[in-house]
Amino acid sequence: MPIDYANVDSPTTSEKWVAMDEITRKTLVSQALTDLNFSNVAEVVTAPDNGQLVLKLRVALSASERGLFLLDMEELLKQRVDMGITIWCEPVGDKSKLRQLRGVQIQAQQGEDE
Amino acid sequence: MTQDNAVQTNDGKLILDSHKLSYHYERVSAWEAGERIAPVSVDMALTRACGAMCSFCYAMVQEPQERASIKVPEALNLIDDFAEIGVKSVSLISDGESTLSKAYVPFIQHASNVGIDVGNATNGWEWEPEKIDQVLPHLTWVRFTVAAGTPEGYAQIMFKSKDHTEVFDRAMRNIKYAVDLKKRLNLGVTLGIQMVLMPEFKDEILPFAKLAVDLGVDYGVIKHCSDDEFGTLGVDYEKYEEMFHLLEAAEAHSNETTKVIVKWEKIKNKGKPSYKRFYGPQFLLQISGSGLVAPSGMFFNARYSKLHMGNFGEERFKDIFHSERYWRIMNYLASPNFDAQTMMGTLPIQHYVSEALDKHIKGEARIQRSNGEKPLHVNFL
Numbered sequence: 001m002p003i004d005y006a007n008v009d010s011p012t013t014s015e016k017w018v019a020m021d022e023i024t025r026k027t028l029v030s031q032a033l034t035d036l037n038f039s040n041v042a043e044v045v046t047a048p049d050n051g052q053l054v055l056k057l058r059v060a061l062s063a064s065e066r067g068l069f070l071l072d073m074e075e076l077l078k079q080r081v082d083m084g085i086t087i088w089c090e091p092v093g094d095k096s097k098l099r100q101l102r103g104v105q106i107q108a109q110q111g112e113d114e
Numbered sequence: 115m116t117q118d119n120a121v122q123t124n125d126g127k128l129i130l131d132s133h134k135l136s137y138h139y140e141r142v143s144a145w146e147a148g149e150r151i152a153p154v155s156v157d158m159a160l161t162r163a164c165g166a167m168c169s170f171c172y173a174m175v176q177e178p179q180e181r182a183s184i185k186v187p188e189a190l191n192l193i194d195d196f197a198e199i200g201v202k203s204v205s206l207i208s209d210g211e212s213t214l215s216k217a218y219v220p221f222i223q224h225a226s227n228v229g230i231d232v233g234n235a236t237n238g239w240e241w242e243p244e245k246i247d248q249v250l251p252h253l254t255w256v257r258f259t260v261a262a263g264t265p266e267g268y269a270q271i272m273f274k275s276k277d278h279t280e281v282f283d284r285a286m287r288n289i290k291y292a293v294d295l296k297k298r299l300n301l302g303v304t305l306g307i308q309m310v311l312m313p314e315f316k317d318e319i320l321p322f323a324k325l326a327v328d329l330g331v332d333y334g335v336i337k338h339c340s341d342d343e344f345g346t347l348g349v350d351y352e353k354y355e356e357m358f359h360l361l362e363a364a365e366a367h368s369n370e371t372t373k374v375i376v377k378w379e380k381i382k383n384k385g386k387p388s389y390k391r392f393y394g395p396q397f398l399l400q401i402s403g404s405g406l407v408a409p410s411g412m413f414f415n416a417r418y419s420k421l422h423m424g425n426f427g428e429e430r431f432k433d434i435f436h437s438e439r440y441w442r443i444m445n446y447l448a449s450p451n452f453d454a455q456t457m458m459g460t461l462p463i464q465h466y467v468s469e470a471l472d473k474h475i476k477g478e479a480r481i482q483r484s485n486g487e488k489p490l491h492v493n494f495l
């Protein structure tokens with residue numbers, strides 16, 4: 001159990017990544033997904049400067065499949081593109097018709113560039 | 115109030131604003147030694163459905179990909195798996211109103227029969243006397259969500275508008291029935307009501323405290339409201355401080371029978387944890403009412419798919435627990451790739467445990483084995 005990381009900071013994106021505009025970052029990530037044979041499964045939706053990517057899954061992955069699959073993908077993207085990258089998927093909004101009356105909207109994206 | 119924020123009740127020491135890891139020291143030691151430990155507690159729901167529409171409900175941001183319906187045999191198998199791997203308690207809370215599930219009564223009775231403690235948080239709306247009779251003797255605690263002390267405030271926060279006070283009346287009727295049944299049968303179950311405080315509900319704080327006393331429940335607790343990392347629910351943590359005097363006045367309502375308790379530790383926290391790594395889920399796991407197994411309710415939404423471990427409706431929980439994916443995901447949360455301060459919502463159910471384990475690892479406050487009197491609900495972390 002890796003419990004010795006309590007004081008360690010999480011990796012951040014490189015100056016090179018931050019200096020790019022988002023279109024360039026998305027192109028870079030898309031190319032990496034293609035090279036890594038993930039492009040038929042996922043596409044990049046947002047690629048902000050903090051590296052918190054949002055991906056859209058093109059196929060349905062079962063609950064037992066998606067965890068490891070996406071962790072592997074993240075690790076490969078870190079190695080290939082930028083160590084500060086973290087991947088998330090597009091969120092799903094509340095399906096409760098009753099609670100929807102509250103009008104709460106879950107954010108579709110995160111980490112937009114300021 | 116003691117160091118562990120315990121409150122003395124007629125039934126024993128009640129800890130709501132801290133953790134109980136020192137009573138599970140063997141598991142802490144095993145974890146520290148790198149062993150794969152079973153959770154002490156599991157927080158779960160038997161359905162995602164709910165008839166309420168609470169404005170503070172975190173379930174609004176917890177929608178996973180699937181909405182599978184949990185069948186009775188699956189729920190009973192889950193209990194057997196918990197018993198086999200060493201889970202000590204189950205809380206029916208999480209992201210749905212479990213009293214609506216067909217599995218509700220058999221699940222509780224089976225857990226009780228195999229020696230697993232069960233607690234239940236409910237709005238009490240569909241918790242009629244016939245159901246109460248069947249489950250109350252098997253429950254360690256029941257905590258009713260009571261968002262406000264006035265019928266109008268309650269209906270406004272938990273249902274369609276302040277005019278729908280029938281939901282308040284129904285809940286109060288059922289809570290009173292449970293209080294009476296506890297007395298009549300001399301049951302050990304603890305009964306409490308809980309207000310999830312958002313700053314805009316401040317006028318309901320004192321009526322809530324009075325209601326707890328009037329109902330004669332064992333406690334009324336006021337806690338913070340969790341929000342996701344994007345502030346979707348709009349909780350302004352800076353405004354809690356303005357309510358401290360009201361919260362102190364609420365606590366002063368406590369009497370011999372009923373304790374009014376404020377979760378000060380979380381309310382003063384302002385939503386940002388002191389820890390970077392998230393160790394708590396290894397001790398306190400969460401399962402969605404969709405059957406999804408994820409380390410924490412913070413990760414039920416499809417957004418956090420990389421942290422989804424499986425679904426106990428599709429495979430046995432014990433197989434998920436023993437799988438490499440379960441442990442790789444737990445290890446990910448303990449690695450630098452995960453930052454608890456920026457990558458998850460505020461004040462998860464594992465907050466106290468995570469904070470204590472972090473301080474333990476850093477040597478700031480080592481968890482000590484407790485040989486003292488066991489608190490109430492010791493198996494609920």
